[in-house]
Amino acid sequence: MRSAFRVSQPRPDQALGVPVSSSSMPVNDTTGIPSGSETDLARTRTACGSCYTWGQTTMDSGDDKSFLHEHREAVFRCVKCGACQAVCPTYQATGDEAQVARGRLSLLEAVLDGRLGITRGLDERISKCLGCMACERICPSGLQIHDIFLAARSGMTAARDSHRLTRQAVRSAARGSASPSSVIRTAGIVGEAVYNILPGSRLAPWWRDGRKRSLPPLGRKTFTDIAGDETSLSGARRRVALFPGCATNLVYPGTGLAAVKLLAEAGIEVAHPRTLQCCGLPFLSLGDRESARAAAEENLSLLTGLGADTIVTVCSSCALMLKALLPRLLGEEREDAAALAASVRDIHELLAGGELGAAGPQPAARVTWHDPCHMRHGLGMSAAPRDILAGLGGIEYIETGAGCCGGAGAFSFLHYDLALKIGRPRAEEIAAAGVDFVATGCPGCRTHLTDVLRRAGSDARVVHTAELVAGLVEP
Ligand code: SF4
Ligand code: SF4
Numbered sequence: 001m002r003s004a005f006r007v008s009q010p011r012p013d014q015a016l017g018v019p020v021s022s023s024s025m026p027v028n029d030t031t032g033i034p035s036g037s038e039t040d041l042a043r044t045r046t047a048c049g050s051c052y053t054w055g056q057t058t059m060d061s062g063d064d065k066s067f068l069h070e071h072r073e074a075v076f077r078c079v080k081c082g083a084c085q086a087v088c089p090t091y092q093a094t095g096d097e098a099q100v101a102r103g104r105l106s107l108l109e110a111v112l113d114g115r116l117g118i119t120r121g122l123d124e125r126i127s128k129c130l131g132c133m134a135c136e137r138i139c140p141s142g143l144q145i146h147d148i149f150l151a152a153r154s155g156m157t158a159a160r161d162s163h164r165l166t167r168q169a170v171r172s173a174a175r176g177s178a179s180p181s182s183v184i185r186t187a188g189i190v191g192e193a194v195y196n197i198l199p200g201s202r203l204a205p206w207w208r209d210g211r212k213r214s215l216p217p218l219g220r221k222t223f224t225d226i227a228g229d230e231t232s233l234s235g236a237r238r239r240v241a242l243f244p245g246c247a248t249n250l251v252y253p254g255t256g257l258a259a260v261k262l263l264a265e266a267g268i269e270v271a272h273p274r275t276l277q278c279c280g281l282p283f284l285s286l287g288d289r290e291s292a293r294a295a296a297e298e299n300l301s302l303l304t305g306l307g308a309d310t311i312v313t314v315c316s317s318c319a320l321m322l323k324a325l326l327p328r329l330l331g332e333e334r335e336d337a338a339a340l341a342a343s344v345r346d347i348h349e350l351l352a353g354g355e356l357g358a359a360g361p362q363p364a365a366r367v368t369w370h371d372p373c374h375m376r377h378g379l380g381m382s383a384a385p386r387d388i389l390a391g392l393g394g395i396e397y398i399e400t401g402a403g404c405c406g407g408a409g410a411f412s413f414l415h416y417d418l419a420l421k422i423g424r425p426r427a428e429e430i431a432a433a434g435v436d437f438v439a440t441g442c443p444g445c446r447t448h449l450t451d452v453l454r455r456a457g458s459d460a461r462v463v464h465t466a467e468l469v470a471g472l473v474e475p
Helices: 037-051 072-076 089-094 101-113 120-127 134-138 145-160 164-176 181-197 205-212 223-227 246-250 253-265 281-285 289-304 316-330 335-342 347-352 373-378 383-390 416-433 443-455 465-469
Strands: 238-243 268-271 310-313 344-346 365-369 395-397 437-440 461-464
Touching (some): 089 416, 101 120, 101 145, 134 145, 134 373, 145 281, 223 246, 223 253, 238 289, 246 443, 253 268, 289 316, 289 335, 310 316, 310 347, 316 335, 335 344, 344 347, 437 443, 461 465
Parallel strands (some): 365 395, 437 461
């Protein structure tokens, strides 16, 4: 059983002169410490560098911290410079030191030191990290912050069984994405009926918040239902595999069809077997490493048996997962995983490199680009998509900045209000530009950005770049 621990030293405002939000904070029923303490711990460590004294405990919390051992050295390597504050969307939206990489790492230090247990407050602060990797890109200590927080989430999930219903829903949706559209349509009708009966729940906030948001319709034909397992081409000069990802397959089949059209026009044969699994990143983000590993193994085995020289992705999160996270998840000594990772290319790379070209008329329209965080910060690609769009005939390219939309996959379903707050400035700058289309490279951004744009009074349509280049977008 988890043992409670109590703060035995002066509070930060007494010990260090650090202001805290309230002098009469409620006590956390799980830990026995004031409920504001995670924020205070994050602030205090920051305020005083290594000489802080507040937060010494009389006993270890007793929680299993083994999930952090692999990252122990890295967690303590944060020099508290605060550079991450300037780029962190959750910090900018909340102003809360416990919701920036520095503060979150301070909390994990406290866990490793035995000053903080695996509390609900800690779980919430880690869960409210978007995983956008903006901090990792600028961190002068070179910390792999995304990996550390993913490990923390898996430890939290094991210790607290957090987001159980959400994890089950994501597992079902990911498995269901390989089902025929008749099954998906039926599931959609049943889901809608249950949705209208069940009240909102803390266990499944996306169920409650779904009523407020504009979501694309589900239950039409999936990409693999329309395209089958393969697009054969006589006299093809190359053969690649298209990894559509769950959201493209289920919600935006037009993106997959556009990719196939662009590849076929370039004389490239495409395999896209319906048995491909979710890339696994949604599982990892929810702390479910076991499901992520199982999906990675299945995809690895399927993709390596297709005789394809390249794995093409149309979702930057899938690309990040297959290129960078899959080998780390399965073990960096695995040669098959490393070979697969080396063969993955996002379709924007092929378009920018001239391997694929325009395959249809583009609308005469004002278009801007929205950077998916995993493309900009994870894959380090931001100029290429802009160049592709600016080079398309008929299109007037308008630059509108590079902020986060707040989507981040399951994040916007779990923390909808925060996701709206993060996305509002981005939506307002796009709305002010008066564009007709927003091109992007992530179906999650597409969904959430459409929602925040409607709230900002813009009717700009969010599409995938491949759809524009393939001439499949109607004016
Ligand atoms: S930028 Fe890196 S080293 Fe600096 S405070 Fe943030 S996480 Fe720590
Ligand atoms: S990954 Fe993004 S949201 Fe999370 S701490 Fe870093 S910058 Fe902030």
